[in-house]
Amino acid sequence: KQEVTQIPAALSVPEGENLVLNCSFTDSAIYNLQWFRQDPGKGLTSLLLIQSSQREQTSGRLNASLDKSSGRSTLYIAASQPGDSATYLCAVRRDWWNNDMRFGAGTRLTVKP
Amino acid sequence: KAGVTQTPRYLIKTRGQQVTLSCSPISGHRSVSWYQQTPGQGLQFLFEYFSETQRNKGNFPGRFSGRQFSNSRSEMNVSTLELGDSALYLCASSFTGGSTNEKLFFGSGTQLSVL
Numbered sequence: 537k538q539e540v541t542q543i544p545a546a547l548s549v550p551e552g553e554n555l556v557l558n559c560s561f562t563d564s565a566i567y568n569l570q571w572f573r574q575d576p577g578k579g580l581t582s583l584l585l586i587q588s589s590q591r592e593q594t595s596g597r598l599n600a601s602l603d604k605s606s607g608r609s610t611l612y613i614a615a616s617q618p619g620d621s622a623t624y625l626c627a628v629r630r631d632w633w634n635n636d637m638r639f640g641a642g643t644r645l646t647v648k649p
Numbered sequence: 650k651a652g653v654t655q656t657p658r659y660l661i662k663t664r665g666q667q668v669t670l671s672c673s674p675i676s677g678h679r680s681v682s683w684y685q686q687t688p689g690q691g692l693q694f695l696f697e698y699f700s701e702t703q704r705n706k707g708n709f710p711g712r713f714s715g716r717q718f719s720n721s722r723s724e725m726n727v728s729t730l731e732l733g734d735s736a737l738y739l740c741a742s743s744f745t746g747g748s749t750n751e752k753l754f755f756g757s758g759t760q761l762s763v764l
Contacts, residue, residue, distance in 0.1 A: 568750070570752065570753065572755075577737075577758075577760070578757055578758070579653070579655075579739055579755035579756050579757040579758050580739065580741075580753075580755040581755070582752040582753060582754065582755075585750060585751075585752050587750055625692070627692075627753075632748075633704065633705075634697050634704050634705035635680060635682040635694075635697045635705075635741065635743060635753060636682075636694045636697065636705050636707065637694065637753065638694075639691055639692035639693075640691075641691045642691070
């Protein structure tokens with residue numbers, strides 16, 4: 537059974553700092569991995585998707601990497617801003633034929649002005 | 650382009666009642682998935698529908714059911730509500746659900762409170 541772990545559970549940084557969020561998974565046979573952002577009481581917003589054949593994806597100040605063999609993904613946020621404060625979740629999809637994704641518990645990020 | 654729409658936004662029910670939640674996917678999306686989110690268990694997969702057929706089901710009791718209509722809109726039903734069913738229920742849609750680069754788009758959720 538796929539287990540997804542995110543470390544740290546919470547992170548507080550001053551504005552402008554670069555930071556890394558970690559995600560690990562136990563089964564390397566994944567189809568893809570997505571990073572999401574969730575604001576309090578809201579739904580999830582997809583940030584980046586990495587296909588199983590890819591090593592990384594970039595969007596603006598965000599960069600996500602994937603190392604399937606070691607069961608790890610990282611989300612790098614450059615020059616953090618207070619608006620980045622949210623919970624970040626990673627999710628792995630194991631099969632092509634369904635959207636049963638396994639989520640980590642998330643990292644709650646606070647960026648202080 | 651409108652996003653995933655879930656109604657209602659909030660619901661308060663009592664134990665033993667039943668509830669129906671609604672989800673309208675992004676136009677053109679044919680796959681609709683449902684997830685339950687609680688502080689203790691996090692996000693858990695309930696089921697997925699594609700072309701009006703349930704394609705996969707998570708590990709939830711039979712009190713949780715769903716369906717999808719020909720226009721891809723989906724409903725989720727929970728019968729005989731229990732206190733532990735209190736959660737944020739999230740609906741997500743994607744075009745087919747079968748491509749490696751297909752992102753999942755979530756609605757804002759329905760916050761269900763069971764008293």
